[in-house]
Structures are given as C-alpha cells and as structure tokens.
C-alpha cells in the first residue's frame with residue numbers, strides 16, 4: 001500500500017491533498033461553526049490539510065453588506081465543452097471576520113488529527129507591514145500551523161477604489177492581488193510577518209503576475225523568508241456579453257457585467273506555468289498547487305511540476321467530497337501501479353523536462369502521423385488546410401499522409417474528433433502511408 005504522507009514546510013501531513021481556501025464552499029458564510037463542521041467533513045476523508053477562508057482584521061460584518069455573489073458557468077459547444085466558472089462578489093460581503101476566523105482555527109486545531117494541518121488564509125491590512133504582522137500573529141496564537149498570506153484575491157482588487165488607488169499611486173490601502181502584484185509593497189509585508197511569527201509563512205500568488213515577472217517576484221518572496229508559494233488564486237476577467245441583449249451581462253438576475261473572477265478548468269495552465277517556471281528557475285521554495293485542478297490525474301501532474309501539496313477549490317463545488325475520495329484512491333492505485341513507494345519519488349519529476357524552445361531537438365524526420373482507418377470517419381477536419389506540410393489529402397476512399405512532408409507536428413492528432421491519428425516514430429523512412437477502408 002502506497003504511503004501518501006508528505007512533509008510540507010517541515011510538517012508531516014498524512015496526504016498531499018487539501019481543501020483550498022474558499023469563502024463560499026458551504027452555506028454557512030458568516031457562520032464559523034457551520035464552516036468548521038464543513039471542513040471537518042473533508043478531514044474525515046483523509047485530506048492532509050484544510051484552509052480557513054480569508055480572515056480579515058475587521059471584527060464586525062458590515063450590516064449594509066449581507067452575503068451576496070453570483071455564479072455563471074461558461075460552456076462552448078463540443079469539442080470545446082466546459083471552459084470555466086465565473087464568480088462576481090464583493091470582498092466585504094464574504095470575508096470571514098476576525099473572531100469567527102480565530103475560533104475556527106482554534107476548533108479545527110483541537111479537533112483535527114495532528115497530521116492534518118490548519119492553514120490560516122489571512123488578508124486585509126492593506127500594505128501595512130506591522131498590521132500584517134499583528135494580524136498573522138493572532139492566527140498563530142489561535143493555533144494555526146501555517147500562515148498563508150492571501151495577497152492574490154481578485155475580488156478587492158477589482159473594486160473601483162482599488163483601480164483608482166492604482167491609477168493615482170496611492171497604494172497604501174491596496175488589497176488582494178493589487179498588493180500581491182506590487183513587489184515594492186509586498187516584500188516589506190512578507191518580511192514583517194516572517195519576522196513576527198514562529199510558524200511557516202507562505203504567499204498565495206495571483207496569476208495577474210505573469211511570466212517572466214513571476215520569477216523575480218518569487219525570488220524576492222524567498223529572500224524575504226517565506227517558506228512556500230501557493231499558486232494560483234483566481235484570475236480577474238469579465239463575463240461574455242449577451243449578444244442578443246445589446247451586450248448586457250449574462251449573470252443570473254443582473255444586467256450589469258461586473259469585473260469578476262474566473263475559476264475551474266481553464267485556470268490550470270496558469271497554475272502549471274507558475275509551478276513549472278518556479279520549479280525550474282527558483283529552486284528552494286516549496287510550492288502548493290491550486291487553480292484549475294479538477295481531476296485526480298491533475299494532482300499528479302501538478303506534483304510532477306514541483307507542487308508538494310495540492311488542493312481543490314471549484315472542483316469541490318461540482319463534486320464535493322467525492323473528488324477528494326476519488327483522488328486519494330487514484331493516487332494510491334497510481335503509486336502502486338508505477339511502483340512509487342512515497343510521493344517524494346515523483347514530486348518534481350517533470351521539472352528537468354521544462355526547457356526553452358531553442359534547446360529542443362525537434363526530430364522532424366523521425367516522427368510521422370498515421371491514421372487508424374477503423375476509427376477515421378473521413379470527416380475531413382484534418383484535411384481542411386490545417387496541415388502546414390500539406391501532407392493530408394482526402395478522397396472518398398482514403399486519407400493519405402505523405403511522409404515526405406509530414407513533420408510529426410501533432411496538429412491533426414490534436415483536432416481529430418475520433419482519436420484516429422497517432423504520431424509514431426518511424427524506424428524506417430516510409431513514403432506515403434495510405435489507409436483504405
């Protein structure tokens with residue numbers, strides 16, 4: 001039986017799977033007891049850690065801001081299918097207030113097994129280093145094992161006042177990803193927190209810090225003493241306008257089209273970018289995978305790109321605890337099948353393959369597309385001028401791939417709806433592979 005335990009920032013966890021920080025994961029927003037019970041349910045199925053939702057320094061939930069948010073899923077027709085989930089909300093409406101947040105930490109730490117870490121997701125004191133240090137110290141005193149600085153939330157950053165603050169350079173109140181994308185403001189804050197608390201500190205990054213700036217940012221965060229980087233939080237976007245209603249929003253019950261956050265499958269490649277490049281260029285800081293992970297296999301992919309632990313967020317909205325159960329079973333079976341005794345054996349395995357394109361050995365002449373005639377329906381998609389080497393010719397009887405021109409690029413394989421194309425290594429040169437029905 002595979003050993004799923006992993007050591008993360010010096011703490012042994014019973015598994016590398018966790019629950020992301022998520023302020024709307026249960027019906028109990030503002031009800032810390034309901035939220036705590038909800039997180040304990042995940043701990044019962046062997047997650048290695050849980051996060052609190054973002055905890056702000058304010059004591060009281062503002063009376064004029066009752067909880068509110070809108071969700072919308074974006075789908076295209078086949079073959080594109082599910083694209084992602086959008087959410088619009090206002091930070092003040094969903095933030096976890098200080099005292100309920102601290103009591104959530106206390107209860108979770110008392111009731112969860114020792115090898116399930118409680119990660120406090122902290123947000124809020126603008127760009128004030130001492131304010132951040134005080135805030136995070138409260139979480140440590142309440143029993144948190146690890147501090148995760150949420151300097152990446154898309155929600156406060158997409159408010160009008162943040163945009164104005166950014167435009168006029170008055171960034172002292174910056175919150176969310178506006179702070180996390182500003183090294184001059186962020187690094188003193190990280191240093192102050194690291195100096196103050198005695199538990200490991202990490203920074204949850206925003207995908208708004210793109211490549212290659214993310215590398216410099218991560219180096220600075222590491223130098224400031226943070227032990228890990230979580231990434232990514234949700235990117236900021238704008239919903240599609242309703243093309244049949246004069247461009248208004250398509251949100252349930254809203255004609256407006258608010259600046260919003262995007263979640264789910266399409267975030268995954270922003271996460272992989274961060275994991276891949278940070279593992280390759282900023283070794284020595286641990287990484288947490290979150291963002292677009294919605295299938296059990298994604299966890300292994302993220303870990304091979306260097307994540308030591310991985311968490312689900314919007315995937316849990318679709319599948320709940322089942323996603324974690326399935327992923328744990330998958331991980332265990334996968335490790336047995338591959339002969340991995342511990343997760344350490346595959347963490348980071350993919351990093352050595354991350355290479356700049358100019359270093360690739362393209363091997364154009366060694367690979368060739370072949371078509372399985374039993375699967376090919378002669379739909380013509382691959383023959384319709386997508387082949388840069390013009391090597392696919394279609395006639396009613398046969399599809400010909402001419403090895404003199406085929407460079408094994410894989411495009412025809414990628415767009416074939418029937419999975420009829422394979423790219424094979426040609427041991428011996430072949431002129432014109434033809435497959436007839």
Ligand SMILES: Cc1cc2nc3c(=O)[nH]c(=O)nc-3n(C[C@H](O)[C@H](O)[C@H](O)COP(=O)(O)O)c2cc1C
Pocket residue numbers: 020021022023024052053054087121150153204232233234262263264265267290291292293312313314315
């Ligand atoms: C409604 C909602 C609330 C969230 N609340 C938090 C939060 O409190 N703290 C945080 O760091 N991230 C929060 N997130 C971001 C998630 O933890 C995660 O980074 C993001 O959803 C991307 O992962 P996904 O693509 O798997 O959904 C929230 C996301 C959503 C949709």
Ligand code: SF4
Pocket residue numbers: 371375376377378379380381382383399415416417418419420421
């Ligand atoms: S796209 Fe696939 S199914 Fe369609 S013609 Fe090409 S190989 Fe055949």
Ligand code: SF4
Pocket residue numbers: 368369386387388389390391392401405406407408409410411412413
């Ligand atoms: S692999 Fe590329 S070059 Fe070869 S047939 Fe397919 S699309 Fe053309």
